[in-house]
Amino acid sequence: HACCTLTLHTHRHTQTLLCIFGTGDLGRSLGQRLLQTGYRVVYGSRRPHSCGPVPQGAQVLSHAAAAQSAKLVFICVHREHYDFLEALAPQLKGKVLVDVSNNLKKNLYPEANAEYLQRLIPGAFVVKAFNTLSAWALQNGPSDANRQVLNVAEAKQQVSDVATRLSFSVVDRGSLSAARELEDFPLQLFPEWRLPLWIATGLTASFFFYAVIVDIVYSYVTYKKDTSFRIMVSLANKVFPIVSLIMLSLCYLPGVLASFFQLYRGTKYRRFPDWLDRWMLCRKQLGLLALGFASLHVLYTLLIPIRYVFLKFISLENKTVDFETSTAWYTDSYYSMGILGFGLYVILGISSLPSVSNALSWREFNFIQSKLGYLTLFFCTFHTYLFGWNRFLRSSTYKFWVPPPYMLCLVVPTVVLLLKLLLLLPCVDRTVTRIRQGWERNEPE
């Protein structure tokens, strides 16, 4: 029985004739794929006899003749050329028109391309679809999800059928008024990375500037010694881990702030302020960038032994250091904390990749991102405290009477860890858990 339905299905589709206006890259790729999946394809062209190559098996007719022969017409033409369609209104009446167009810039036109098309041919059913796919994706099959905006129920179904048959997944985005948002979609350039990248750039620039002052300028002013070579390795290896640690703590700060909001309001049913929502949504990107910076720190650190041997040879630092057990304890401890922190950092990073997180249950994901996340933050912060060791108490540490950069960078992670510790107190934890389960302090009467 199943076999029979399948053949019937295929048979029905081989009969279906679809029309494509436009023989550009997108039109040709779409046609080729439609032909491969068993549709018949007719192209509408201004010059049916000299329009260049079309996929084998497709017919080319004039616009009017092509439109008349099919129920569904893909408009693979740039918006600037839509005006010729107005003359075809009689032939396009009652047809489903699929608007696949995109613009080069946002807000180029007052209305969405699909809405413009609908205004030109009021008698047709305009459906916005396929614009999120490139010609390449169309030719090579589904490598991305397809999003559609559909208006009339029946027209929607017809376009969905074609997309499903081409093995793309269909996402219904509601009415044609959403077309504008959909047309902007392919124009976005990593929108969720924008804020994290700004934060990373800002922090790197500020800490680099600060480190140049308290390290290189200080040496020059105080000892008249040019240590500017330190910019390339020593300063980079200060700034990168510092930015990494701050960004890691910025991943966890909104979570603790959200808990305090809920505690303060006594309910989980009120929205967080917009800035907190936006901050929470870019935590993954913040974390991945932070992991990138931590990896740079690790790579630079690998260089240190080689570099010191070399520096000794050119006798810039020609002194031997006596071995001391307590020093060995402290250096080994902070190396170890750094390594443990980095190990967990990598696990956090891997588990935030969609293909991995999709394979985890919510509870598993939450365990890794929350419990292991705080542990990572703890190891990395402890690593930095141990690195400071007794220098926190030495006045020679405070060049120009200001703390060195790594002490400054400890502020945010320390605050986050202390707030988290507060939230872990049994009485606070119990209240937060009850709120998250739906309990409200001021239950409405």
Ligand code: HEM
């Ligand atoms: C400093 C090793 C991972 C944050 C250092 C230093 C070493 C080191 C040797 C001293 C650098 C110097 O003498 O200038 C390691 C090793 C790691 C590791 C072996 C793992 C394989 C991390 C991670 C973080 C981190 C994951 C957190 C983001 C810091 C910070 C400093 C530092 C903030 C102070 C930078 C400064 O002002 O000099 N680490 N680390 N480290 N590390 Fe790490």
